[in-house]
Amino acid sequence: MITNFNFRVVWEYMPLFMQGLRNTFLISLVSLILALAVGIIACGCRLSRWKLLRGLAIAYIESIRSTPLLVQIYFFYFGLPTLGLRVPELETxxxxxxxxxGAYIAEIVRAGITSVSSGQIEAGISSGLSYFQRMRFIILPQALGVTVPPLLGQAIVLVKDSALLSLISVMELTRCGQELTSERFMPAEGFLTVAVLYLCIYYCLKPLAGWAQKKLIFREAY
Amino acid sequence: MIAEYASRLIQIIPFFLKGLLMTVVVSGISLVLSTALGFILGILRTGRSRLVSRSIGLYVDVMRGTPFVVQIFIVFFILPEWGLQLDALPAAILALTAMTSAFICEVVAGGIRAVPKGQWEAAAASGLNKFQQLKLVILPQAMRTILPPLVGQYVLMIKDSSVVSVIGVTELTRVGWQTVVRIPEGLMVFTLVGVLYFVICYPLIRLSNSLEQRLSQESVRL
Structure with a gap:
């Protein structure tokens, strides 16, 4: 099976794969930054005192978590045009x-914030610290230790999830494999190369997550 | 116009229920297979043999580091080149089982590692053999850590089963995709698909959460 593997074709398509890798990286990065914003806002609503905001946040988080990403992608891909919105595939x-x-990050951030025990916050109040001082010196340092490692885990998931965009013909890494399959009918060369490139991203992010875990959990526990 | 589409959509609801049934069948079979395989791999992963443990670790990394859609393309398009021709349904079950068993393996290994070493020693001192130690002493305790994330993995697997629509298994997502070509109401069609996924996944997520609470309370009480 290895003897049939055509490295020449892989080499020939290397510029395409590199472009796909770059696009996957950019798509994941942009989505991650936007998702962080969405997640923090959703988490704020989730912990809010107003029932309406809280209800909306719960509805958003639970409906996202209980349905597949692919269905969500199709929902926007086929749904936005019926509302008269012409959004390109990439943006969709x-x-x-x-x-x-965003929904998953909201839960991660919430777990981080609620992991700080209320005694800590009360101690901060009774020491005369202001809200921002309490955030800066008491809550955030402890919450970050619980939040950052799963956030990096979510980043890994996001890179993998971005592969589904190939199904709405966004030109990212998985799409390159499909291209090679349809142009030359060489699925092995296409998809194995793609898998190896994804593994490269994974092996870059995994030690980072492990490092953050050690570094930050230690800080929390001292 | 919309009312007309809605009435047409109601007419084809049996079609959707058939898709739902297919989703349940595909994930049900994969669930049983991947639980069995995952437990075996997880137990071997914590075993004494370094080589076995390392190779399972590599398998887990490969499954975790590559997107499921790439895995399913590899199973469906590349295995035939190596002489294993599978229909869409067995290919889907094989891919789902391969991926989920890797995740379950890590969950099980984590649960077994969380059991204190003294328990192994006590069991050995009571004259139990290796299999009895595992079955009578270690696993019953490990189940407390294993169960909540295990149910979480099932939810992930049911959601990932939407991706097998790309190789032509007529499950729920595929039905939505086929419908939207005929009834151009993307929002309505994929809301319906989403609701049907929600009906299966949401109770499981709640189950996982309540298991987590119940089992951790129990450990506090001890």
Missing amino acids: GIIALMLNS
Whole structure:
């Protein structure tokens, strides 16, 4: 099976793969930044005192978490045009990824904030610290240790999730494999190369997550 | 216009329920297979043999580091080149089982590692053999850590089963995709698809959460 593997074709298509890799990286990065914003806002609403905001946040988070990303992507891809909105595939995909990861990030951030025990906050209040001082010196340092490692995990998931955008013909890494399959009918060369490139991204992010875990959890526990 | 589409959509609801049934069948079979395989791999992963543990670790990394859509393309398009021709449904089950068993393996290994070493020693001192130690002493305790994330993995798997629509398994997402070509109401069609996924996944997410609370309370009480 290895003897049949045509490295020449892989080499010939290398510029395409590199472009796909770059696009996957950019799509994931942009979606992650937007999802962070969405997640923090959703988490703020989720913990809000107003029932309406809280209800909306719960509805958003739970409906995203209980449905597949692919259905969400199709929902926007086929749904936005029926509302009369012509959004290009790339933007549609980023919107779907953003809203999907945003819900998970909201839960991660919430777990981080609620992990700080209320005694800590009360101690801060009784020491005469202002709201921002309490955030800066008491809540955030402890919450970050619980939040950053799963956030990096979510980043890994996001890179993998962005592969689904290939199904609405966004030109990212997986799409390159499909291209090679349809142009030359060489699925092995196409998809194995794609898989190896994804693994490269994974092996870059995984030690980072492990490092953050050690570094930050230690800081929390001292 | 919309009312007309809605009435047409109601007419084809049986079609959607058939898709839902297919989703349940595909994920149900994969669930059983991947649980069995995942437990075996997880137990071997914590075993004494370094080589076995490392190779399972590599398998887990490959499954976790590549997107599921790439995995399913590899199973469906590349295995035939190596002499294993599968229909869409077995290919889908194979891909889902391969991926989910890797995730379950890590969950099980984590649960077994969380059981204190003294339990192994006590079990060995009671004259139990290796299999009895595992079955009578270690696993019952490990289940407390394993169960909540295990149910979480099932939810992920049901959601990932939407991706097998790309190789032509007529499950729920595929039905939505086929429908939207005929009834151009993307929002309505994929809301319906989403609701049907929600009906399966949301109770499971709640189950996972309540298991987590119940089992951790129990450990506090001890």
